[in-house]
Amino acid sequence: MCIESLQMTTTHRKRKGGRSSHAHHHxxxxxxxxxxxxxxxxxxxxxxxVAGHAARHEGPFESVREVEYKGHSxxxxxxxxxxxxxxxxxxxxxxxxxxxxSSHAMPTYSFVSTVDLVKKLIDAFPANFAKVPTQISRxxxxxxxx
Amino acid sequence: MAAIRNxxxxxxxxxxxxxxxxxxLKNDFLRTGWPNTYDIFVIWHYNAMxxxxxxxxTSGRNAAHSGPAFLPWHxxxxxxLEYHLQRVLxxxxxxxxYWDWAADGELSPDQQLTAQIWADNCMGGSGSPVTTGPFAExxxxxxxxxxxxxxxxxxxxxxxxxxxxxSLGSDVNTLPTRSDVRTTVHLNEPNIVYDAFPWxxxxxxxxxxxxxxxxxxxxxxxIHVWMGGDMAPSTxxxxxxxxxxxxxxxxxxxxxxxxxxxxxxxPDAQASTRLRGHRLNDRLYRITASALFDPIYxxxxxxxxxxxxxxxxxxxxxxxxx
Numbered sequence: 001m002c003i004e005s006l007q008m009t010t011t012h013r014k015r016k017g018g019r020s021s022h023a024h025h026h027x028x029x030x031x032x033x034x035x036x037x038x039x040x041x042x043x044x045x046x047x048x049x050v051a052g053h054a055a056r057h058e059g060p061f062e063s064v065r066e067v068e069y070k071g072h073s074x075x076x077x078x079x080x081x082x083x084x085x086x087x088x089x090x091x092x093x094x095x096x097x098x099x100x101x102s103s104h105a106m107p108t109y110s111f112v113s114t115v116d117l118v119k120k121l122i123d124a125f126p127a128n129f130a131k132v133p134t135q136i137s138r139x140x141x142x143x144x145x146x
Numbered sequence: 147m148a149a150i151r152n153x154x155x156x157x158x159x160x161x162x163x164x165x166x167x168x169x170x171l172k173n174d175f176l177r178t179g180w181p182n183t184y185d186i187f188v189i190w191h192y193n194a195m196x197x198x199x200x201x202x203x204t205s206g207r208n209a210a211h212s213g214p215a216f217l218p219w220h221x222x223x224x225x226x227l228e229y230h231l232q233r234v235l236x237x238x239x240x241x242x243x244y245w246d247w248a249a250d251g252e253l254s255p256d257q258q259l260t261a262q263i264w265a266d267n268c269m270g271g272s273g274s275p276v277t278t279g280p281f282a283e284x285x286x287x288x289x290x291x292x293x294x295x296x297x298x299x300x301x302x303x304x305x306x307x308x309x310x311x312x313s314l315g316s317d318v319n320t321l322p323t324r325s326d327v328r329t330t331v332h333l334n335e336p337n338i339v340y341d342a343f344p345w346x347x348x349x350x351x352x353x354x355x356x357x358x359x360x361x362x363x364x365x366x367x368x369i370h371v372w373m374g375g376d377m378a379p380s381t382x383x384x385x386x387x388x389x390x391x392x393x394x395x396x397x398x399x400x401x402x403x404x405x406x407x408x409x410x411x412x413p414d415a416q417a418s419t420r421l422r423g424h425r426l427n428d429r430l431y432r433i434t435a436s437a438l439f440d441p442i443y444x445x446x447x448x449x450x451x452x453x454x455x456x457x458x459x460x461x462x463x464x465x466x467x468x
Contacts, residue, residue, distance in 0.1 A: 035434065037177075039181075039189060040180055046304070048303060049255035052193065052208075053198045065348070066344045089297060090298040104206070105299040106378055108370035109367075125293075
């Protein structure tokens with residue numbers, strides 16, 4: 001699936017070889033004159049649109065809590081590394097001061113546990129977690145032999 | 147003349163015009179090559195949510211949520227939708243109706259599922275897809291939905307062509323109550339504040355309480371969670387109830403302003419640049435440069451421009467807030 005950033009909030013460009021990167025990391029790129037039209041064109045062509053931080057999901061994400069307490073400044077950094085069916089699952093997770101976690105994937109939900117968050121994502125978006133059938137199970141289903 | 151925004155249950159004229167108006171916007175095109183006017187708001191909302199403020203934010207604060215701009219940004223969104231509804235309805239006095247969800251929150255969980263708002267002549271009911279009311283599958287199509295990039299749960303927009311989905315009462319089984327609303331309106335009394343450091347989901351003040359993060363989901367957040375379906379992801383404006391919810395949230399903010407003699411909006415213009423997009427004189431996040439905007443604000447809107455809305459609209463009542 002080819003994904004390209006909608007150039008409204010961050011500029012985004014393609015590297016040689018097709019892997020996407022962000023302009024604020026790799027230099028300036030040209031902004032679209034009509035990003036809404038660009039987005040619509042992509043959607044009409046059956047292609048996805050991604051904006052802003054949604055394009056930056058590589059590696060574990062760090063959530064930072066900042067608290068002032070009795071004149072002290074407290075900073076707590078939390079990193080998550082999630083795997084589902086052995087595959088890494090990237091994305092931003094935010095922890096609030098009560099320890100509840102949330103994500104822009106379900107932007108008004110919060111959970112007492114990251115386990116509950118991932119379970120909810122699997123429930124709400126099952127197609128994104130569909131298991132690719134193995135060769136053996138495909139053979140069983142179709143009855144074909146190699 | 148300022149529009150009057152009424153309770154959708156009691157103002158059947160506003161209810162019917164709202165239903166008619168959003169359907170007209172689904173077939174209204176402001177510019178060749180743009181999505182229909184209704185769907186522009188869906189994309190705008192998604193983009194605002196994906197715009198972290200600042201870009202390096204690790205707290206979830208974005209251009210329209212989890213930060214001080216939550217209330218003014220959505221107020222602007224409502225003003226703009228109302229403007230376009232007035233245009234397609236050819237009724238310059240049309241006022242958006244609101245859903246007083248706390249009234250339903252006083253009912254039992256079972257009664258909440260069959261409250262008047264979900265009647266066939268109002269918003270229709272639950273289902274995947276919804277099969278009753280004016281937004282049943284044959285008369286309301288969702289064209290853009292949230293998906294994920296491969297190997298990630300970072301939201302992306304993908305095209306679709308399906309009916310509206312709702313799952314009322316599934317993820318939480320009760321709506322906020324009158325008591326919840328009054329507690330929020332009087333948060334931190336007598337030291338009433340609009341918002342506070344760290345200006346995110348951990349803040350004291352009206353904004354965070356009304357958005358619904360503390361002990362959440364509560365208030366605004368709880369409506370999205372209670373409804374589920376298309377109200378759950380970043381593309382939640384796909385469901386016309388989105389605006390009825392936010393109109394009630396805006397009413398509670400307006401009532402709070404009146405009850406407490408208009409407390410100051412914070413952060414002020416001199417606050418840290420890390421709060422850009424949320425400060426009193428900062429421009430609110432917008433999706434495009436022209437055509438979408440009304441002739442008064444013309445797309446250049448700051449929180450300070452939205453603190454006194456009396457020239458544009460008023461609400462029928464705040465009596466339930468005190």
